[in-house]
Amino acid sequence: MIVMLMHQIFLKDICRIVNGLLKTALGVTPGSTTTLTPAQDQTFRIESVKCLATILKSIGSWMDQQLKIGDFSPKLSEVSLNSLDNPNIFIGEDGSGIDYELQSESYIPDLSGASSLEQRRAYKIELQKGISLFNRKPSKGIDFLTKSKKIGHSPEDVASFLRNTSGLNASMIGDYLGERDEFPIKVMHAYVDALNFEGMDFGEAIRHYLRGFRLPGEAQKIDRVMEKFAERYCKCNPNSFTSADTAYVLAYSVIMLNTDAHNMMVKDKMSKSDFIRNNRGIDDGKDLPEAYLSTLYDQIVNNEIKMSADSSVPQNKQPSSVIKLLGLDNIINLVNWKQAEDKALGANDLLIKNIQEKFKAKSGKSETVFYVITDTTILRFMMEVCWAPMMAAFSMTLDQCDDKAATSQCLQGFRSAVHVTSVMCMQTQRDAFVTSVAKFTYLHCVADMKQKNVDAVKAIISIAIEDGDYLQEAWEHVLTCLSRFEHLHLLGEGAPTDASFLTAPMIESEEKTQKSSTTTASKRTNALQNPAVMAAVRGGSYDSTTAKNNASPLVTSDQINNFISNVNLLDQIGIFELNHIFAHSQRLNSNAIVAFVEALCKVSITELQSPTDPRIFCLTKIVEIAHYNMNRIRLVWSRIWKVLSDFFVSVGLSENLSVAIFVMDSLRQLAMKFLEREELANYNFQNEFLRPFAVVMQKSNASEVRELVVRCVSQMVLSRVNNIKSGWKSVFTVFTAAAADDRKSIVLLAFETMEKIVRDYFPYITETETTTFTDCVKCLITFTSSKFSSDASLNAIAFLRFCAVKLAEEGFVCHEKDADHQPNSIDSSDGNAIVHKDDHVYFWVPLLAGLARLTTDTRPTIRKGAVEVLFDILKDHGQLFSQSFWTNIFESVIYPLFSSEICTPNGQSNSTEDESWNFETKTVAVKCLVDLYVTFFDVMRPELSRVTSVVTNFIKSPYKQNASTGMSVFQRLTDGLASKLSKEEWKEILLCFKESAADTFVVFDKIIKMMLDIQIPEKNESYSEAGQYSDHDIYNEDEEEANMETSSYAIVKMKNHMALQLLIVQGIIKLYETHRRSFCAEHMGIMLEMLSVITSHASEVSSESGLHMKFHKACSLLEISEPAVIHFENESYQSYLRLLQALLHDNPSLSQYMNIEKQIMLVSVKILRTYLNCAGHGPPKDASHRDSVVHWALPLGSAKKEELSARTSLVLHVMRLLSGLERECFRRNLPLLFPLLANLIRCEHSSGEVQVALYDIFQSSIGPIISV
Template identity: 60%
Template sequence: MASSEADSRLSQVVAPALEKIVKNASWRKHSKLAHECKSVLERLTSPQKQQQQSSSAADADPEASIPGPLHDGGTIEYSLAESESILSPLINACGTGFLKIADPAIDCVQKLIAHGYLRGEADPTGATEGKLLARLIESVCKCYDIGDDAIELSVLKALLSAVTSISLRIHGDCLLQIVRTCYDIYLGSKNVVNQTTAKASLIQMLVIVFRRMEADSSTVPIQPIVVAELMEPVERSDADGSMTMFVQGFITKIMQDFDGVLNAGATSKIALGGHDGAFETTTVETTNPTDLLDSTDKDMLDAKYWEISMYKTALEGRKGELADGEVERDDDLEVQIGNKLRRDAFLVFRALCKLSMKTPPKEASADPQLMRGKIVALELLKILLENAGAVFRTSDRFLGAIKQYLCLSLLKNSASSLMIVFQLSCSIFVSLVSRFRAGLKAEIGVFFPMIVLRVLENVAQPNFQQKMIVLRFIEKLCVDSQILVDIFINYDCDVNSSNIFERMVNGLLKTAQGVPPGTATSLMSPQEVTLKLEAMKCLVAVLKSMGDWVNKQLRIPDPSSARKFDVVENSPEIGSLSMVCGNGDEPAEGSDSQSEASTETSDVSSIEQRRAYKLELQEGISLFNRKPKKGIEFLINANKVGDSPEEIAVFLKNASGLNKTLIGDYLGEREDLPLKVMHAYVNSFEFQGMEFDEAIRAFLQGFRLPGEAQKIDRIMEKFAERYCKCNPKVFISADTAYVLAYSVILLNTDAHNHMVKNKMSADDFIRNNRGIDDGKDLPEEYLRSLYARISTNEIKMKEDNFDAHQRHTNSNRILGLDNILNIVVRKRGEDRRMETSDDLIRHMQEQFKEKARKSESVYYAATDVVILRFMVEVCWAPMLAAFSVPLDQSDDEVVIGLCLEGFRCAIHVTAVMSMKTHRDAFVTSLAKFTSLHSPADIKQKNVDAIKVLVAIADEDGNYLQEAWEHILTCVSRFEHLHLLGEGAPPDATFFAFSQNESEKVKPPKSNILPVLKKKGPGRMQYAAAAVLRGSYDSAGIGGNVSGGVTSEQMNSLVSNLNMLEQVGSSEMSRIYARSQKLNSEAIIDFVKALCKVSMEELRSASDPRVFSLTKIVEIAHYNMNRIRLVWSSIWHVLSDFFVTIGCSENLSISIFAMDSLRQLSMKFLEREELANYNFQNEFMKPFVIVMRKSSAVEIRELIIRCVSQMVLSRVNNVKSGWKSMFMVLKICHFLWFQLFSQPLLMMTTKILFFWLLR
């Protein structure tokens, strides 16, 4: 029973609404409703009287005491009878269709829900309580038909409250009815604010349904969405944001009314990743009548309809393709499996898939409202998939729903010419690849070529908007570094799958290079430029993704994160995507780079074997497609195909990529092996119980009949024999089947070839086949039936590639036998409308079946970095071409920036993977683009290349190995030009061999900067040498100068030297200072490269330079504190270098080298050497060797002086070094007649004296 206090609380909600209803009710039309309202008002305002009536009613009828759905929000409940008496007036008021009566009733229902006064499950097929609540919800939904703006908002408010409520449970039919009503308001409302509110309410409902399903709880906290992220282009005309603020307030107010649902004060948003600009619905659409939707069908959202007929609809167009005996499942039983929360999510997802598949009847007129319905369904699916939780991603049931319903939706929408539909289809596919790829291996293998590669590989005649969408699709994929590696392993390394990654990279390269010259194109010049730029961004994003992945696997920090290149504008916030579990048992939370238990980690040896097997198989297939006999021979020798005719026949029947025409030619050969293969091929078919035309269809699916009559004769003769053997009672002899087969093929061509004007009639067909059955006629009914089936259903060859525009047939050729018998190869000019969407769907479904049959079910998750080597092998050449050509030919800042970033990423990947050839190819190309070897030609892009080269040295120094030589050569050349610009005297002033005046280049009379006119021998000669230098591979910086230098060349050099100041020599110097941060292996590579560069500098007789030699001393000093094992390896390189330079013919250079060695030795002797170590001796050996090999007295004297100085200043630290010192003295003794002098004798005496006193 209800208490007085409860009535007081309830009456505050119900009474005002009933009073308004009574006030606005017509005394004629609504007299009964007014009477009901007054009765309830009287009972609510007179609680004592109501209590007496309730007591007497309970005594008279025990069922009156059954608790009802209405309560006071506390412990007191109303009986079922009382609840019905109070709610009935509200239900009837909503059903009147009058605005002033329905509005207070809807408002009252919303308040009852929001205050928690209604509880229980609304179920139209359940108990009385559930039916009452279902009637209440249904009455509110029907109020939408009134068509008033205010009513629409009230209905939306009440329905969103109902779905949000935790006391009133909405499931099944009621939930779908609510979704349908919001959907209809979005489509039917004329008020933009109401449309936006309806869409936002729909999204909020979906968030609630799927969040509860993931948590398996109705009380999980739900937070309001952010409406600003959902705005349509039309809605964005709301410049002041008032509409957005209104809708946001509408949603937030309803959500915050449910304290039990929301966290206290929580206002954060649901992550709706994907509203990022890359795929947002901003494309200007051009209306195409053939792609508009049919009329709205409210029954599409009826739960009963779904549970009975959805499966049949999903299999539309496949009636004749199901295996014999396969019985359609009762989908109603499937829906009952699982709890109600999962069932709700399943039903809603399936309903949205169906709505997104709606297509107009043929010859239907355009209806923009219906198109909006299709679009919003796709948008809702996109949001669901982008925010899918672990249950949705891993449950077998939901993965099955995606395969059965969503894939069919993609099939129908991905071929649409409406850009907004294609855009949303791509966005949905992005989510499938990003988050569901482990469970959809076969499906992605089919959809990726159909949606992405089909558009990407069309360079000359693409749809500009479609291609832009696809390019941004690829950019978005690259954000998650795991995706591309997984794609490569699971498709490019799968024998039965297309090389998706390789084709994608090659397609991007072709797009980046633009339309080939002389090729007709539908693109305008600005469009082509935009596509080339976007393709370049994608190539950079691919390399960046590969680099990020290898960094994660090897735990390499990203040094460029602070200055990350913005490759993908408005990059989507994918966050930490989850790898999908194939079996659905474990949730796949966490990083996207981690896969769960159901996926198998990639075994490198296995992947390498599979990749090698596929490459060799593809080589054999490629050879077969040129020369079939040699191809078969190659495959047999490579153990890819057995040598028996049966095994070869199986290969020809099942292998992908074989040219169908050449298969027919091979099968028609008269040689022994091809003939046996043809017999085995035909014998592999089972025609038992098949109609004759069905047998021909099955037989001719795998190859095209050859053009030579004798080959056709052999094949069809064997076919007739096989058919009669499988069906011995159909024809008297095989001759009948043989003749009829020819007749059927001719009929097929006659009926379906547009070039044949006078079509064969049924009577003509019967007449042509008289007396073929051993002199008798075949039954007329049989021939007419055969004629009808062939005329209506063309015999088609099964194509590997369904793209009609890729088939090239010369329509001007005279119809020969090969053209008559070419089954279904469409002519290029044929009306493409003949390729209906049903044909496409049927073909793709066959692809799904074939992929499921052939492909491995195991999904491999990439974990070993060695796999990246195979990816680099595939993509490095296209990448190098894509970046080198624009960098050489273009001066556009954006293009140059992308190319340089591409080089930077490519060098990082190849260097980390120790791929020497590929790394050096990129480094050498980038070094050439610095143009430091030809400074007169330097432009701003060359300066930018220098900056990138310096950054690479800083970031990837540990992995550059031999490539350091190219970088240090550029640093040396830069320093040379820098000194030249400052007017400093060149090293050759002090170190060059003397030259005759006639050999020097006379400075031209030109108006150049005074900095190059300063006094000093040879200044203009070296400037001229810098101007004339033009080969990157030329040794050093200087060189012999031949020919004069014009004033224009010199002025250009001066200008470019000023441009080089953007880099600054300090940045170059830091490369050497940072050498102490290189790891143990890298520092040795660095020292070796520096020594090679220094040797090149010193080799020039006319322009020797000691820049790198001085840097050797510096880096030796910087790295002297490394562990002795590493320092020993470094000194082994330096020791050989100093010996070589110390014995140089250029005395000045040798002296400089020995003095540099002295400085190092003095520094090294500061370190104390432990007993029994021999490193000092090793360090001093270059002095001994040079002392022995050099013929210059000056060098020998210098060595004696150096040794003397070391003894005098470091005698207490010298230990094992005494060995080398005495070796020097010993050599000096043998050469005494050359070195005899009083100073040297005194130094020798001092050395001996200090040794005796040590």
């Protein structure tokens, strides 16, 4: 209670003091009486304001003293440097001396071959000298040791020296590893690459990493060291994080947690929930598992990260040793830790508790004790009760008084108030004071400006420079003032405004109109009447950001003169002072620079969006501060760029073309500067940096902006290609969008750069992530779809072939590896994605899959080119692929080419154009497939059945061209593989062939059913007059027309069907003639069965008299030729008999096993009987009728004569075959043949050729048998 009472009394007293001073500062209230003279009253008011300003200044000074603001403690490495004067003693990690004689032995090489002990001693002394020099100046020490040949010149040798040599100062090792020069960077890389973090937990890896050195004190050096650690950890543990950026950020968080948890000076420790919250979204926008972060938190909190020698350092010797030990005293502000700020707001209880404890401790003593307060939290209470009266006093005095001394004290009070409230994180109070000063600048209303307002501008500049680290959101008010000041400065100098070129077309037209109606004398007046000047002269409220319409179109001469006079007051402030603020931005801490950039972007957008007076002041400053701060550590620069990236995208899509072009050019300048920095592997920041180009390219409606983006990216690629890593993704995204652009110039411009990239810079693409090459392929494929230039499309396909050649040259081989060295399989959501365990697959698959997709293009040249290039790549480089890779390629790339989904564009079918599209593409593809399969048969042998199925699917196609192609490539396949096929493989091919042939009969069944279901009219009937048609007649006519269309279709299908059967028959015969030595009885049985089925089918077709009649009627009406049914039957039987005869002659033993003789007799008998039936002679009569009188038959009709004539050739073929049989064979079958031959004798309608052939049989075959 006593403490609370004292606290209340204290605050009440200070409140009374401030209020009293406020009343005095405001002077005598109107209507009241006073004995003071005006001079005395003015003096009291000035002194009161001075007192208030002095209070704030004292508060600020005490706060700075307690918080050590501006006090920089020396680095640990600079302590006790005098002890280094002794070359044999060096300062150890705990400050104790270490004798080199004991510690440097670990690096001394084997000198057993030295000539004397003196040489060893001299070597040792020189080595100690180098180590001593290193501990003072690391770079000079390394130079000395390398020149004296104590260590090698390579980065690996130096790294080994730093890692293994005792006696080196750990702080100096860390300092050297963090240097920015080229050689120390290489040494640092070699040092880290020598460490093995494989299988280590992240916390354990950091401990292992920091055992050999202390982190340097400079933030830039720490950034380089931790950046390399993150890359190395991700290489050793590729599945640990999405990218190295995640490990990089998490490493900083772990270091911060270690400092927070084990530094005795930190009172408010970070909780586990705080640690988890601070690391949200660091894994490429996703959260790391909470359990993982929780475990990591427990490890660090329970076990401090130390160097190996730190365990011996007593903790009570120096409370802040932990933070200095790790070199973290200068990086506490690297991460946006807000918990300390938040907890400070509720520190009342802590303060009360502290006072209570002190009173209790002194309660037994009677003397009065003065307590010295060191906790700055008390300032918050003081400012909370007195800030409002103070601001009122300063504001009213500054507004009402023009006295130099009074206004100076007021502005000093404002500055002190801003300083205290900013440092104490009192956001509301800070913003109130900053806003008040900004309003008093009167930059928004120059006509009323006075000297005190100019002083207010100076105060704003001072605040920006001195308290920039603490302004946060208040930066927006400061930068708004600076923007307005610069605007007035340009107007005062008479320089052209930014609007003169940002809105050039509009302004130029207005000037042309005015020139025709003005005189030379009035030009100056008109110049002063431009919108920008008039808006500035009229002025406005502080919050107004754009010029508003005014009822008066012009301003008066007095207003203009007053404006010019007041603008001249601003000459007291040089433009260099404004520039100093932006140059000074590189000194702002990590949180402050982000807030500064955010505010600058807001003000810039306000400038650019002005409809009457757009300006680019802040935009140019954004480019400047980006240059100034680009060398910040990656963690901070990433936060800065996130803000800038969104800004550039927003402004790059502006409707004002000039603004959009200007901002994209500014982004180009930044990108060129940024790409001078080399990016390590597995990082993604380049891609994030260039992302605005890609977004603007995809979303901008202005062709000029899109063309500029392409030119900017092209320039960056051509000039910075050595340093581009992850940025390739954005580059190809830009060019992909350009390839699909509707402006020809943009397409050709982008393709020109793509051509340069693929031809000259291909290794840079493949050395980065595999997805980079995928993006390149997608880009080239998009160019093939260009509607402007077929040459560009074909060249893009040619570049895809070139990519394959370069992949092969660079050794991207897809051979199978040992199981222990295989990376994880790909997990893709794409159903056609190939899964393989070889990393190089990721390069080949996009290339091949992309070409496969091009086979669906609507342009014939592109389709054909894509198919040819696809199979050429596989054929030329197939030796690089493993069997498993081939299997995946067949499943995901080749077989889908012949599926129904991609054979018909847009899912449509049954159109002549689509059928032609299918035929052209599939014909080229199947020929290429067969050639490819024959070439790599040994590797792709398991695919035999699938490949054969693809080929035979062409054979059973209802289209003659496809069937012809199928038979051609089938012959090609068997000819190419004949010597390599086993008996089982031959059987597999023949069975697939047989199955396809059997499927063709389904078409015939449909034709028969179709023809039987329709009625063919007897003749065409015509009517002479339209009036003779009745509704019934019209219906019948429509039905007959439909029937005739159906008949026409059926006839065409019938002809195609017979042609296909003959192709199959010819293919069987050719297959036997070419590969008969490879066939066994089982193989021949399959082929003979196929021929038997086809001949039987042909015989059935010819015997369908009703079908023939319908075909005859339809063909007569349609005036087309009839299907050659008899020819089909003759050719089928002749081929069948030819194969049987050849088999009987070539392989007697096989013929006897398969009973070929019997098959010949059965076929011959069937043919002779068919001929006799056609001639009108049925089977021979029995014996009871042999003596009856023979009568001549009636003459045959014309149709029968034509049929009999057509069958003559087949009968002659049979009779010649019979006459050529061996005597014993003929004798055995004579009882079966003789009755048929006898009937031929009495067949008066047979041709003379048949009679001659019959004579030959009787003379050459039957005669000798009878004579015997």
